[in-house]
Amino acid sequence: MNTVVLTDPPRPPRDVVEAFAGFGVATVHEAMGRVGSLGPDLTPIQQGVRIAGTAVTALCWPGDNLMVHAAVEQCGPGDVLVVATAAPSVHGMFGELFATALARRGVAGLVIDAGVRDTADLRAMGFPVWSRHVCAQGAVKATAGSVNLPVVIAGQVVDAGDVIVADDDGVVRVPRSGAAGALVASRARVAKEEASREAFAGGELGLDRYGLRGLLRDLGVVYRTHEEYYSSQEG
Amino acid sequence: MNTVVLTDPPRPPRDVVEAFAGFGVATVHEAMGRVGSLGPDLTPIQQGVRIAGTAVTALCWPGDNLMVHAAVEQCGPGDVLVVATAAPSVHGMFGELFATALARRGVAGLVIDAGVRDTADLRAMGFPVWSRHVCAQGAVKATAGSVNLPVVIAGQVVDAGDVIVADDDGVVRVPRSGAAGALVASRARVAKEEASREAFAGGELGLDRYGLRGLLRDLGVVYRTHEEYYSSQEG
């Protein structure tokens, strides 16, 4: 592995980043053209919390949190610490002491593709976490890795300075260079969804609203009554 | 795949269906002779909610929710939408806009053997969901499937008009034709369990209540004190 700590990664403007907290993860993901989801296996340890911040990334050896210590120093207000491992790991590599240090630095939360522990304490102190595992088993501090190089989680590359949005639906990554555009697209999508919501609440069907009846017909979908269908089957 | 939409499936009497909401999923499953459980992998996104309704089924291509749109139109008051996919899928194929449309139609909830998203919104609006995944990644609308043909989830066949009961323990399916009988059996089981509950609260043991001491003996189970056992091991 590359063993380097990168300092001072570029970050998008603060107001752009914070504006993402107004949108759900699903909305942002959709607005970007359906990319960036970190998948169903990173789940929140709390419910009803949404954060948006800039990624500080750490790549660790499985079961080894040495580089998390190095990453803490690189974190500042509004950052989200994003921890990946060089191979799958269930270890609780992060707990309440780390959260105390990060909270002091104004960090918005943690996304970790491994385990966490002290989850009751983390909830009590209001430090939001999305993780792959909850596990009491701790980590060693023996092997080098990197900070602020790109990491990959669930098939998505996350680079330092990317925007991370996380809520009950999981985590989405917005590339730093595309943050402003994704914000515009998210706003547009919300407006469009609001119109659809009203239509659906009023009884309109997606079949009509999205013009899907013709598509169904073209794909050969036919309508039969239950009775017709099963009586013809038996004939 | 068969590409047909069946309309007007027969449904059991409304009062029969609604009566199931008075029983837990485990009770109904047990009362039917231990069949119908949709297994441990369909979990509720909310806690403390129980629903009972009639299935409207949809079979979709993985990552494609075209047939969910077609299914919405077939749903009415008291129905439960049941969505299966032709192969495993983690996609969030259902979200708050679909729930808005279904709530307007009086639908009781969703059971989906794939992913959902907008879970915070779904909880906020009180639309109950049991799913295999929570995932922000959305679906396309490109491939045909079926509505109201039998689908299979976790090894159970679910047909249109079957009764679906779901709570914190998961989901159970009651065949349409067996609904009235299952209701009678569920009532009997609850009465029997109430008697057992009182007995156990009073200190009686299952060993005695269910006559298991003889079975243990027949199976060769012997009782030893901890001390006897380990001293004889060493001898």
Place this chain on the structure above:
Amino acid sequence: MNTVVLTDPPRPPRDVVEAFAGFGVATVHEAMGRVGSLGPDLTPIQQGVRIAGTAVTALCWPGDNLMVHAAVEQCGPGDVLVVATAAPSVHGMFGELFATALARRGVAGLVIDAGVRDTADLRAMGFPVWSRHVCAQGAVKATAGSVNLPVVIAGQVVDAGDVIVADDDGVVRVPRSGAAGALVASRARVAKEEASREAFAGGELGLDRYGLRGLLRDLGVVYRTHEEYYSSQEG
């Protein structure tokens, strides 16, 4: 399988066992030198509850809870029932009737490497459970196993009379003979963590507190600014 029920296993002094409830699972695990965690797959069905008690163990055939009935009789005040199966099992092998019997006997909770059901009822009655699955599908009572012999869960041997501590982070096992020592070590660790917590809240870094800067250097970790690093890459 060995088919024996051991009665009267030795238990550590009551006050020692109860004192463990003052420490988190992660703390106890750490204090013992990082052993004893039952891993990330045994999760609580409730939130914010911590228990400590002495293990009564049962080994069952998959999908068969006959030996749970035998184990109930061996349980007394302050015990934790620990159920393992001879091979992986998703069945809901334990529910509210068992919990009624155990609560009556003063049992602190259940740890089961299989499924449970009636989870809403279990939460309502305040009986704490850590399980691998939640599943409505019940068990039979047909095959013999053992009670109070050592069982293995997640690679940890759990013997009758061992101390079990469980909270939101999972479950840890303290060997009976090491309970007093683990208690002393847990107290020492809490004191040490309290000092670290204050230091981190005051802005000190783990890099400095744990003397990791030298280790990073020895391992060849270098610091570069983001700009330096990428401009040198392109050169």
Place this chain on the structure above:
Amino acid sequence: MNTVVLTDPPRPPRDVVEAFAGFGVATVHEAMGRVGSLGPDLTPIQQGVRIAGTAVTALCWPGDNLMVHAAVEQCGPGDVLVVATAAPSVHGMFGELFATALARRGVAGLVIDAGVRDTADLRAMGFPVWSRHVCAQGAVKATAGSVNLPVVIAGQVVDAGDVIVADDDGVVRVPRSGAAGALVASRARVAKEEASREAFAGGELGLDRYGLRGLLRDLGVVYRTHEEYYSSQEG
């Protein structure tokens, strides 16, 4: 569970069944309109073997092969024994002694949604097996189930008398009533594939042969040279 053994299930004509052995599992699956695959988790213990036969089904309790014994008696020449369990099971529920009994009865092979053992012996005696697990751990004979009722494996219903085709790609199920039609469709598909094979061997592209260039265009797919694309990105 239903505890019944059905004898004398109807079987399709012998020559129809045997003719399926001339087609690969993928071909039959495709010819039926892409249904019936028993999925990627049932794998052969041998390589390069293909069988076709009629299903005799058994539903067992996990880790319990009592009903396999009952099923053996229902098997005759050209049958394939298909074993499912009421919940997931890793046990080696079938081994060389069962195979000896089945081989004597002219049975074509075994499909089991659980474990097998004695695999070296099974390969040596040429008895073909598709299983979910290989595991030395054996089963008990304690709990009732059914024989020749429909079972579900990997989301597919398999009924007694259905045709089972299995090869290195896995297992496919052809419904008894559709066997003759599936055979005709398989023959047609093989002819069509032969034409495609020649075309592809001659250099024709699927894009042209299947008319996909227009579809790509309609879906908005554009072609760029690598150089154009990345130089425009940087601009």
Place this chain on the structure above:
Amino acid sequence: MNTVVLTDPPRPPRDVVEAFAGFGVATVHEAMGRVGSLGPDLTPIQQGVRIAGTAVTALCWPGDNLMVHAAVEQCGPGDVLVVATAAPSVHGMFGELFATALARRGVAGLVIDAGVRDTADLRAMGFPVWSRHVCAQGAVKATAGSVNLPVVIAGQVVDAGDVIVADDDGVVRVPRSGAAGALVASRARVAKEEASREAFAGGELGLDRYGLRGLLRDLGVVYRTHEEYYSSQEG
């Protein structure tokens, strides 16, 4: 973790150990009363090989093979190296160089609850391996563990000096103190199986040979013809 290397563990007599190579893993497992199987997830990288030897155990940190180096020195002729990790690991922690060193020392093979690599070379040099993963990703040498303390794999405790038998069905562990007895039981089982094999080859049914017809009746299993059953269902 305990960080100790134990030298000179007691081993059962050489002729006892070697005699186990005459029995299959399933036979030994069965003969011991169905315990000791290391489960379906440890698979051989070769086919048709069976070994029996005495365990030298190593407990490693995930992705770290330092203690494998320490363990090599403790291995002698007829030993089997058994490697476990403190948490799940996919790393290829063992390859052809280790095998060269072990082969030189007369070691019979490797059982590892993690990954291996150089599998083509290992097969070519005839060094047998059972592993959980095959993975090219290598390990570091940074964290301490133990050699010849008991380790746990798939819920089985393996201690130094235990007998390990491995073949195409997986791996089984025979406790050192029970080796002689297990050998006697294995011989008896083989004789019994030989008799059953002849009976089954001659057409006898397990239903009759094991007296299961009465059990089926007692459990309420009824026999119906397919036609009777379905005509009564419709009535």
Place this chain on the structure above:
Amino acid sequence: MNTVVLTDPPRPPRDVVEAFAGFGVATVHEAMGRVGSLGPDLTPIQQGVRIAGTAVTALCWPGDNLMVHAAVEQCGPGDVLVVATAAPSVHGMFGELFATALARRGVAGLVIDAGVRDTADLRAMGFPVWSRHVCAQGAVKATAGSVNLPVVIAGQVVDAGDVIVADDDGVVRVPRSGAAGALVASRARVAKEEASREAFAGGELGLDRYGLRGLLRDLGVVYRTHEEYYSSQEG
């Protein structure tokens, strides 16, 4: 998803690419500093084959192989087709007809993070494949994706023109720009391994060759005889 097909990606010099076929995947991975492994879940459908080639990448919708058709046209002699999906997919998205087309174009093999089928035919025709699943269930051709944009498999970014090396140990990716350097490093590593092999075959220990005895001592590892250790435990 981005819907673009990139043509004419830059490729490393042919002789550099082909030289990689002389090294095992584990060697190349190690030589690059332990990066680039595509993990344990991509397994070969054949045994004893090694390929090296340049990546042509395709990103498909799950269960949809439209973009594989588009990718075939971009493949030439010495290329390796690398297929990823936008979410996990078990479908057999590739079979013998595709292989016929690719073989005609001189393509070295396929790496696919989804399923394949026709595996017996693929082995018979000698077209090498590494896949995540083998599954008879086919794909549709309905949704757009990309060709020759970077894809991510098992946490590794694979870009068009990267070098792919695959053998029995799995798959490794060498970045296009680093190919020449990785080749030099691989040669150096092979030389070093050859020296170690001779040393180990001659009886030298890794403990001595790599100077690990001091490290063990520094980490607190102590040596005890088995007898000493257990007698002191009991004292």
